[in-house]
Amino acid sequence: MRVFFAARAALWDEWAPHLRAACPEMELAREGDPASFDALIHAPGFPETGGPLDFRPFTRARIVQSLWAGVERIVGNDTLTQPLCRMVDPGLAQGMMEYCTGWALRAHLRMDDYAQDGVWRNGTVPPLASERGVTVLGMGELGAAVARVLAGLGFRVTGWSASGRAVEGIGVLGGDRLAEALGRAEILISLLPDTPGTRNLLDAERLALLPQGATIINPGRGTMIDDDALIAALDRGRLRHAVLDVFRTEPLPPGHPFWSHPGVTVTPHVAADTRPATASLVVAENLRRAMEGRPLLYLVDRSRGY
Secondary structure (H helix, E strand, O other): OOOEOOHHHHHHHHHHHHHHHOOOOEEEEEEOHHHOOOEEEEOOOOOOOOOOOOOOOOOOOOOOOOOOOOOOOOOOEEEEEOOEEEEOHHHHOOOHHHHHHHHHHHHHHHHHHOOOOOOOOOOOOOOOHHEEEEEEOOHHHHHHHHHHHHOOOOOOEEEEEOOOOOOEEEEEEEEHHHHHHHHHHEEEEEEOOOOOOOOOOOHHHHHHOOOEEEEEEEEOOHHEEEEHHHHHHHHOOOEEEEOOOOOOOOOOOOOOHHHHEEEEEEOOOOOOOOHHHHHHHHHHHHHHHHHHHOOOOOOOOOOOOO
16 A cells, blocks of 8 residues: 655654554655555644645545544645544553643642741641542543543542543543533543634633632643633632643743743643554554555544544
């Protein structure tokens, strides 16, 4: 099969060896007659000349496999008629579980309360995990994985998704029960996709539904939280802390108030990354499925945007 690598040139050296090792029957190329390719591997930022990729000339392509978990930068492309599959990488899931677990434990144990200044602060004993409510927004592959890990540590975990689809071992609330899910969230973790329905989902009204002193951890999408409303809630003491890994503009501009706010921890979009060694195995499996006419993994529902 001939596969077109529709990604920035800087990614070629990193990805090509792993992709070829995972799928040796594939002829991988960065140029050629579009009509000669059976599939595309895509990442945002291509073409590097700017503008969206025109998928119409790729008349033989049976699949467009994204290297990113998020597909919001491609799903609205009107020229894309081929099946689009998002990336669900075991390495990415492991990284996200570690990030969310680490920051959730830090918030739960209030590690930042113990300033190293010679003052003995032993007046408050942290509750056990079984006494702490955690809500995970988004019950896709990543959200479900994070929820299970935290539940395994003993936290009272609630999941929420628009569909309310069941996740084994986790109590999941559906779309019309968001207020209930937020009300349980002493620690709120957002792993929602970027869709019209999730943008500014956490506005001032919904932030006010969180328990007093709640912590927000957002490694999902920066568009999900109203920035001004978040800062206002922190300034009032309504929220205790926000750990933010994703932003509306990245890199986050040096003058953005998140950098200097004492209630915000900024991490530079490092919660989880697609790792070529493990992700290439997913790509290879989906390419083979496409060539053999079998059901594709992680097929995007274009009407929902993910």
